[in-house]
Amino acid sequence: MYGKGLKPLSIATVAMLVVALSLVFFYAPLDADQGFIQKIFYIHVPLATVALIGFIVGGLFAIAHLRTGNSSWDAYSYVSIHISVIFGVAVLITGAIWAKASWGHWWVWNEPTLVSFLIVFLLYCTYYPFRYAIEDREQQARYASVFAVTAGAFVPLNFLAVRMAQSLVHPRVFATSNGGLPGSMMLTFLCCLAAVALLWTTLVKFELAAKSASGQVKRLRRAIGAPGSGSTSRIAPEVS
Amino acid sequence: MTPSRVAFAAILGKDLRSELRTLQSLPAMALFAITTFVIFRFGLDRTHLSGSLAAGVLWATLLFAAVLGINRLFVAEREEGGFDAIRLAPIDRSVLFTAKVTALLVYLLALELIAVPVFALFFLDSPAALGPLVSVLLLADFGLAATGTLISSMAVNSRARDLLVPLVLLPLVVPLMIAATGATEPLMAVGGPGYHRFGTWLMVLGLYDLIFALVGYAVFDFLLED
Numbered sequence: 052m053y054g055k056g057l058k059p060l061s062i063a064t065v066a067m068l069v070v071a072l073s074l075v076f077f078y079a080p081l082d083a084d085q086g087f088i089q090k091i092f093y094i095h096v097p098l099a100t101v102a103l104i105g106f107i108v109g110g111l112f113a114i115a116h117l118r119t120g121n122s123s124w125d126a127y128s129y130v131s132i133h134i135s136v137i138f139g140v141a142v143l144i145t146g147a148i149w150a151k152a153s154w155g156h157w158w159v160w161n162e163p164t165l166v167s168f169l170i171v172f173l174l175y176c177t178y179y180p181f182r183y184a185i186e187d188r189e190q191q192a193r194y195a196s197v198f199a200v201t202a203g204a205f206v207p208l209n210f211l212a213v214r215m216a217q218s219l220v221h222p223r224v225f226a227t228s229n230g231g232l233p234g235s236m237m238l239t240f241l242c243c244l245a246a247v248a249l250l251w252t253t254l255v256k257f258e259l260a261a262k263s264a265s266g267q268v269k270r271l272r273r274a275i276g277a278p279g280s281g282s283t284s285r286i287a288p289e290v291s
Numbered sequence: 292m293t294p295s296r297v298a299f300a301a302i303l304g305k306d307l308r309s310e311l312r313t314l315q316s317l318p319a320m321a322l323f324a325i326t327t328f329v330i331f332r333f334g335l336d337r338t339h340l341s342g343s344l345a346a347g348v349l350w351a352t353l354l355f356a357a358v359l360g361i362n363r364l365f366v367a368e369r370e371e372g373g374f375d376a377i378r379l380a381p382i383d384r385s386v387l388f389t390a391k392v393t394a395l396l397v398y399l400l401a402l403e404l405i406a407v408p409v410f411a412l413f414f415l416d417s418p419a420a421l422g423p424l425v426s427v428l429l430l431a432d433f434g435l436a437a438t439g440t441l442i443s444s445m446a447v448n449s450r451a452r453d454l455l456v457p458l459v460l461l462p463l464v465v466p467l468m469i470a471a472t473g474a475t476e477p478l479m480a481v482g483g484p485g486y487h488r489f490g491t492w493l494m495v496l497g498l499y500d501l502i503f504a505l506v507g508y509a510v511f512d513f514l515l516e517d
Contacts, residue, residue, distance in 0.1 A: 117510070117513050170462055170465045170466075173462045174459075174462035174463060177455075177458050177459045177462065180451070180454075180455065180458060181445070181446075181449070181455055181458075181459055184446075184449035184450045184451040184454075184455055185448065185449045185450070186450065190448065193513050193514070193516065194445050194448070194449075194514065196513070197441075197445060197510045197513055197514060198445065198459070200506065200509075200510055201441065201463070201503075201506050201507075201510065202463075204502055204503075204506050205463060205466075208466055208498070208499060208502055209465065209466045211466075211495070211498075212465075212466035212467075212469045212470055212495055212499070213466070213469060215469075215470075215473075215491065215492075215495060
């Protein structure tokens, strides 16, 4: 059931990525100040936005799990956080490249957005050992949901605290007066954002479908008494 | 249904009494804090601290000492069957959360009653900063107690209790530490306490306390289900 609509969604994602990347390289003007390296902005910022929204979406799924007790919400929550953590790694790498190119350092500590993203990322990295340490499946799902809700509330609060603590070096692309971005750059950025959001959705659906399929295979093997049906992931939730 | 006030007083009284009789957490926390100050004294090789360095040493020490207490907060409930008793008792389960937060708050205040004067004795020129510091300590302790209770109750039912509390708690309290050190730093400035952005930081602390108290209160019930 998770595989339904996966093919059109994947095609739409690939098409959108192609459109967005061609806009980035052939349509959007070169940045007057930073030149070609500024193009990484079209990947870095959408990735960060989608990862953070993905963390919060994971928290919302966790709320649904706690309210209904339906374990498939837990699977949604787990996969949302999982894909967002992977996106988070990409955000930190692209961010470091951009920082090296435009500020001259791989990492800048007095930069609120960088630091708050790192803290959020570290917190969500502890989601895995936390889940792994609880053996009972039902309890594991419930505790993981409590974690996801707490961490979801933490994300905006953390950005507030870190931003207040430090200077404003990071480009405030949308906050400057009269819009900041010229129209052509804005269009490209929005296309990239849509493409990355689609990519996130597709990956989430793929992982859910894969988990569901392997769960079904395991159940079938058990039903016919086949050997070698062990070795399942103890971290990941089972999807029915 | 027993009224929540009675249940709250009973659980809190039980916790404080058992701590007074066994002295499991508090002496260890205080001793740890004092030893850490000594280590900072030689690690930094300074006899006087001021500004951000003083704030950092104070809060890092208090946080790590607090982790010791947070680790042990639910151990009795787990090992002596306290969780089952709470589940059986005709009380609102959130009472356990509020009572434990209060107990942890009392531990933290007792810890600071010992550790902060020692810190001032070791590193500060004048005790003038300690008066306004009390408000920062109170607000930060409340936030630390709320998150600490939540994480402790989650970790105690896992296989890796002692490992999980610091692992999950530390990133979670980073905003709290940013605000607490931000408020403490001008207080310990050279030449007497200053109040640069003091009120703003207190507000961030208050916001953090409010959010995590509400989140903890809302989700705690699910941790007790079985």
